[in-house]
Each structure stands twice: as C-alpha cells, then as structure tokens.
Amino acid sequence: MVSPGSFFHVALNVPDVEEALAFYREHVDGDCLEHERAEADDAGAEAVEHAALSVGDKRVYLFDRAPYEAAGLVEDLPYGVLHFGYVVDDVDAAAADLESAVSFVMEPTTFGDLKIAFFEGPAGERIELIEYLE
Template sequence: MNCKELYEGLGHIAVHTRDMEESIRFYERIGGTLQKKDAIPTPDGDKLLALVDFAGATLELIQSPVPAPMTEGNIPHIAVYVRDVDAAAAALREVGVDTFMTEEKVVLPNLFGGLENWFFTGPSGEQIELLHML
C-alpha cells in the first residue's frame, strides 16, 4: 500500500515547555483551548503532558521532570494520525525507512484515553510519530 494513503492528517506538534501551567495559560489567552492533561511516570519524576487546540492544530505541551535542552528550539516531533500503526510502519519499511526508534510500536492504554505510536527519524534527525488514538 502507498504510504500516503495511510495518513489521516496531522496529529499534533509537540512543544517542550519549562512551565506547563504557564504555557496552558498563554495558549488559552491567545485563543487556544485545553483538551486534556495527563502524565507519564519516569525514573526522574512525572513527565507532564497537555493537548491544546490552537489555530486549527493540536499542540502537545511537554514538561519533562528534567528540563529538556532547547538549544535549537523546543519542537521535538510532529505526529501524523494513521488508522493502523503497524500497516503504516510496514509501508514505510517497504520504501526504505529503517530509522524506527524502537523495535515495536508502543501501546499506552491509559494516556489521553489510550493510544499507540511508533517514532522514526527523518534524514536530519527530525522525529516523526505515527499515532493512532484508541
């Protein structure tokens, strides 16, 4: 199957933040709407996450327990919605993509109501997330 046929649209644009509440207030002040908040436990503490609708796109705000380096900016990845993460990954492999960041997709049944994803990198190191909401 053609890779392009598997994409359903932009999932979100991830944005690192130093202060989650400040970022949420900022985006709400300029017309955004908070949709969901969640957290992922890590060995260093909780990684805080929020989905904010803004100007026709969804931002995934990320506050890591250890501040993320922002030397070149604070947008770590883009996410693309797909109906089937496995099929999308297989189609990408068929066209030569071999830069998947994990051996298998990740399933997070409790994050944002459930999702599965699989990250790969582009030629300049940019991270692209195949995303299916459960």
C-alpha cells in the same frame, strides 16, 4: 510510502507547562482541553505534567517531559518541538512500509489506547505515527 489520514498535533517539551499554557492561551487563542499534573507517586509515562490545547483546527501538546521519555523508551530530550503526530489506520503496516527507508527511534508500541511509533526525518526531526486502538 505511508498516507496519513490526518495531521493531528505537534508536541512541545517546555520547562514550565503553566507558563507555556498561558502563552498559547493569550497569544494564539489556545483553548485548554486538558491539564494534568503528575502526582508524587506517579511513575513511568504517568510522571509528567502536560496540557492539551486546541489551536485553530489542530492540537498542541505541552509536556514537562515526554511520556515516552519518562517511561525510559528514549533518552532525555531537549526543550522545543518533540514531534509531529499523524494518524494512520495501522501503525504496524505503516512501519513495515517505511522500515527500509527511515530510521525508527521507537518501534511500534502500545501506549494506553494508542499504538505509536516514531521515526526520524532527514534533519533528525521526529515524526509520530498514531493508531487508535478499539
């Protein structure tokens, strides 16, 4: 069993980041923390448009496609909830604890200043484990 330190975010795959950003700002008082558009020469995980909002005490990430999808680490993903993200102290240890009980969609991978892994819940929902690297 893994004991996350905190529930950090939900990530959504949306067809129009601008439209979704306006919706969350207008209807649930979302505070835009960042909004970045992909440049024409961006490739891999950088070739995405995304926005991060603070809604209540959690974050909502809006992506036109997930960075791990753009990087070719997973197949094309449908619109809607991409995953829920939980912070853990050690992604490798958490993955080892879970490996016999769950199906990993993406094994522990260093992604910028994070180590992340994704596994599936009983209905196929994706759950992200996040470790902040120093």
